[in-house]
Amino acid sequence: MKKCSPIIPGIAVFAMLLSVLIIQPNPASATKAQLSVEMSTPVVLNRSPQTAFLKVGVTGFALVQEAVRPPVNVAIVIDRSGSMSGEKMARAQDAAIMAIDRLGPDDIVSVVAYSHVVEVIVPATKVDDKEHIYQAIRNLYASGTTALFAGVSKGARQVRKFLADNRANRIILVSDGLANVGPSSPTELGSLGHSLAKEGISVTTIGLGDGYNEDLMAALAGNSDGNHAFVENAADLATTFNYEFGDLLSIVARNVRFKVQFNKGITPIRVLGRNARIHGRTVTSTLTQLYANQEKFMLIEVQIAPGASGEQTQIGSVDITYSNTVANSTDVLSKNVYVSFTDNWNIVEEHRNDDVMVASVELIAAEAQKTAITLRDKGQTREAERALEQNAVYLDSAGKKYNSARLKKQAQGNRTAKKNLAPSKWKRQRKAMVDDNYALETQQNW
Amino acid sequence: MKKKLTILLFSILLLPLIAIGILGYNISTDDAKLLSEAYRDVAERDLEQTESVVREFMKSTVSRYRTLCHPESLDANTLRDIPTREPSIVQYFVVNEEGQLQYPVLDETTGTEEAAFLERTAHLWKHRHPFRNTQETADEGGNRGFVTWYHNRGLHFIYWARHKDDRVVGFEVETAAFISALIAELPENTPINNLQRYHKKQTVNEQKNSHRLVKLVDEQDRDVYLFGDYTPDSKASPLASAHLPSPLSAWQLQYFASMPNTQGMWQRRTIYIFLTIGTLILAALILFAYFMLEYNRESRLARQQTSFVNQVSHELKTPLTNIRMYAELLQDHLDEDDSTEQRYIANIVNESGRLTRLIQNVLSFARSERKKLTLRLEEGIVDEQIRASMEPFQASFDRMHIQVETDLQTPQTIFFDHDILGQILTNLFSNVEKYAHQGKWMRVQSTMTEVPGGRHQVTIRVSDKGPGISNKDSRNLFLPFTRLQNGITEGVSGTGIGLTISKELAAVHGGGLTLCRTTAGACFQLTILAKRKEQRFARNPSAENTQPPPNP
Missing domain, CATH: 3.30.450 (Beta-Lactamase)
Structure with a gap:
């Protein structure tokens, strides 16, 4: 937490009324996503306006049988610019072939390669003649410059041919270099990702080696709700593709739309990690897809005006709609958000939700890491160092308080980063940090 | 002589060659221009296809925007x-x-x-x-x-x-x-697989892509998207370009293409032109070499002929001397002056004298060819030598009614080569007798002036009123070979070799023989350098070209 309220000594023996947040006696149908709504502090002080975090999470249900998974519609976009030649290209080819091997006859795959020009190596096709596809991939060779924007655009065109709500529509981009033909800024690629997400297409970006622009790759993936990975050694590409296809083959829901409506007196301040829109007391956000058994959440920082002690008050409601790709239905999930007020700090502490706290600390620390990156980018190495140290201290104390190994590990990560600000190590370190932050903010578990 | 001929031949052959070269170059560049125009046309038509893709895209996009x-x-x-x-x-x-x-x-x-x-x-x-x-x-x-x-x-x-x-x-x-x-709407490249790449085979599709590149560039001329398999130079300008419709009206489609045929054609043409020029130069050189060989051959032949005549002349000299001696002996034995026999013998003596002079000329020429002419200076009077040289011609001059005027003013005794002077004068008088007898007039003048170095210059002029010598002929008058090429016999018996010999002999004597300007007929001016004391004159190599000192 950014600011700590003064500790109020416990006076009242008799506790105030407690509140339960999750009441819904869901029959836990196995083919519906789970919505969870948790406050960092379900009981808040009733004095000045209090700040708290609301975590809205949604968990994909387990796929009973893999056969019923929604078909995949994937475009693999491979950078074949000169820098990819040799080992990198060979490993990328292997990884792509290995990944396609996991697809079934109903899945659709296309392969696009780009240098300064774009070639559609395999136009979008059902995966029934795998050998033909492999041959086309093996024929790839590297040369030329990097028209990344055009490569992704052409990949999108292939995906659009079979674009369907019940398909896992995805572009997987493998690049090791800086985009140098066409729009090449993180903003522009972020905008492209954003618009692709609206079409239901996610872009997963895999950065290979230490020559790519991690901001651009993260923005493209982040705005389209894809995954992002930093693969330092080409040999690890296969593993990464495996993870990616693991996600891709376990999609259970698509077009997940969050709407959080707060009541009077409750002001949403910001949303940590995810893209969301705040209009007055309404917060909306979208997830392109949801994977089986994975929780995706957003954290909303809210300001709560004081209320009457002892009362459990509804402060808002959460509505989620999504396309269930297994049941082929549109599902709606709703929950209300409640808090109770007390004038006893101990009671607040007693009911504190440490999971939400840890998630909040993680994302707040991630913001601080971004700040440190910006400072280092400007050449203010000393300031960056200080920011990372402060962040580590913050994470350590929070880790101790909430007894979280994750936070302690993150603190350790910040201390390591601090040592790697020298020009020779920074390039790699920066990519690792962007990758870690990305995983934190999007709950990418690999 | 050789140099002039070389330059002449070269200029005759080279100038047209250069002209052909320039013409060929112009034709080929004109062709290249025409071809590049044609390429531009093709480029514009090809680009039009892309433009229509863009137009279609804009149409559907704008209609969707209107709905939105x-x-x-x-x-x-x-x-x-x-x-x-x-x-x-x-x-x-x-x-x-x-x-x-x-x-x-x-x-x-x-x-x-x-x-x-x-x-x-x-x-x-x-x-x-x-x-x-x-x-x-x-x-x-x-x-x-x-x-x-x-x-x-x-x-x-x-x-x-x-x-x-x-x-x-x-x-x-x-x-x-x-x-x-x-x-996404614009075309993309057709992939080439490794096999095709290594074997450089091209599929039909690839052929379509061949040698062109279409660029979509933004308002700052930065590449946004490219398709095609041609890689233009960084400085290359597009063959065709078109602006995009609004809202991207500052953007352009640019069409680049290799012009393998123009370039190839140009190169091929250049090669052809240089080959042609090369062949012509070779032909010119062969022609030149042929001329030089021919020239050398002819001059060698001429020299051989000369030496042949020389030898023959030597062989003739002894019998001729005998003939003359016995004819003179016979003349002395005959008493009657007016007898027919006396007249016949006088003819024999005269004619053998003439033959002796001719042979003398040939031998002198042969000597001059071998550059072995030397002076034999003896004491004497120039005027007397003139009279003596004129003596044998008196009879024929009288017969031809040639009036002889003399204005001789060199009575001093000086050292000079009697033979040389006599031979020169005989040649000059013989010329008058042969070619200028229609003029029926001859004048012989002689003067002597002192020149720096204590020497004396004797000038003798022989003028006639014959047909004269044209300007054109006068240039070659003293050249031996042109005469010889016309026929050695004529050259020897005529003026050709005589004048050459005379000029050479005059040069040996430190002077020269030139044609002087006259209004009618011909006029030869002979100068020699002489001394009162015995003195030798080295042959001056440049004497031939030296103009004699002006006549006082």
Whole structure:
């Protein structure tokens, strides 16, 4: 937490009324996503306006049988610019072939390669003649410059041919270099990702080696709700593709739309990690897809005006709609958000939700890491160092308080980063940090 | 002589060659120009296909945008919701009938995106009716169109349409999505596989891509998208280009193509031209060599002929001397002066004397050829030598009625080569006898002047009133070989070799023989250098070219 309220000594023996947040006696149908709504502090002080975090999470249900998974519609976009030649290209080819091997006859795959020009190596096709596809991939060779924007655009065109709500529509981009033909800024690629997400297409970006622009790759993936990975050694590409296809083959829901409506007196301040829109007391956000058994959440920082002690008050409601790709239905999930007020700090502490706290600390620390990156980018190495140290201290104390190994590990990560600000190590370190932050903010578990 | 001939031959042959070369070059560059025009035409037609793809794309895009400008409701919730699903839209806006921005406006529900939009577009709302003054971008009477602007170095544009109630509804277009969709519509390259790459075989599709590159470039001429398999030079200018329609009217499609045929043709042509010129130069050299060989052969032949004549002359000399001696003896034995026998013998003596002179000439010439002429100076009087040389001609001059005038003013005794002077004079008189007898007049003058160095220069002029010597002939008058080439016999018995010999002999004597200017007939001026004391004159190699000192 950014600011700590003064500790109020416990006076009242008799506790105030407690509140339960999750009441819904869901029959836990196995083919519906789970919505969870948790406050960092379900009981808040009733004095000045209090700040708290609301975590809205949604968990994909387990796929009973893999056969019923929604078909995949994937475009693999491979950078074949000169820098990819040799080992990198060979490993990328292997990884792509290995990944396609996991697809079934109903899945659709296309392969696009780009240098300064774009070639559609395999136009979008059902995966029934795998050998033909492999041959086309093996024929790839590297040369030329990097028209990344055009490569992704052409990949999108292939995906659009079979674009369907019940398909896992995805572009997987493998690049090791800086985009140098066409729009090449993180903003522009972020905008492209954003618009692709609206079409239901996610872009997963895999950065290979230490020559790519991690901001651009993260923005493209982040705005389209894809995954992002930093693969330092080409040999690890296969593993990464495996993870990616693991996600891709376990999609259970698509077009997940969050709407959080707060009541009077409750002001949403910001949303940590995810893209969301705040209009007055309404917060909306979208997830392109949801994977089986994975929780995706957003954290909303809210300001709560004081209320009457002892009362459990509804402060808002959460509505989620999504396309269930297994049941082929549109599902709606709703929950209300409640808090109770007390004038006893101990009671607040007693009911504190440490999971939400840890998630909040993680994302707040991630913001601080971004700040440190910006400072280092400007050449203010000393300031960056200080920011990372402060962040580590913050994470350590929070880790101790909430007894979280994750936070302690993150603190350790910040201390390591601090040592790697020298020009020779920074390039790699920066990519690792962007990758870690990305995983934190999007709950990418690999 | 040789140098002049070489230059002449070269210029005769080289000038036309150069002319042919220039002509050939001009023809080939003209052809290249024509061909490049043709290529430009092809390029423009080829680019037209791409342009039509862009036009189709714009047509369908604009029609979709028009639909998007008419959402089912204009309340803020709908206008906020649609952009979360619609890839083309960043932000909606509504301008009311008074021209004031109705949505989005800053209030407690304004989101960060909306605030950013208001900041980006602030300049647009400063005008009261920003959508009435955009004729260049609006179609159909200013009722819809694009407005573009730059913000933070990024291109932004909005599409707007006027509703029937005079409200304007529009939205900011997601530029990246627009460009991406445009790129997706444009053709891409056909992949070449490794096998084809290594064997450099090209499929039919590949052939279609062959040797061209189409570029989509932005307003700063930066590449946005490329297709085609040609790699132009960084400095290459496009064969054809076309601007995109609004809102990307500052962008261009550029067409690059290799011009293998023009370039190849040009190179081939250049090779042909140089081959032709080379062949011609070779032919010229062969011709030149042939001429030189021929020339050398002829001069060698001439020399052989000379030496033959020389030998023959030597052989003739002894019998001739005998003939003359016995004829003179016979003359002495005959008493009667007017007898027919006496007359016959006189003829024999005269003719053998003439023959002796001719042989003397040939032998002198042969000697001069071998450059072995030397002076034999003896004491004597020039005028007497003149008279003596004239003596044998007296009879024939009388017979031909040639009137001889003499003006001899060199009575001094000096040292000179009697034989040389006699031979020269005999040649000159013989010329008059042969060629200028129609003039029936001859004058012989002699003078002597002192020149620096204590020496004396004797000048003898022989003039006649014969047909004279034309300017053209006078140039070659003293050249031996031209004569010899005309026929050695004629040369010996005629003037040809005589004058050459005379000039050579005069040069040996430190002077010269030249043609002097006269109004009619011919006039030869002979100069020799002499001394009162015995003195030798070395042969001056440049004497031939030296003009004799001016006549006083």
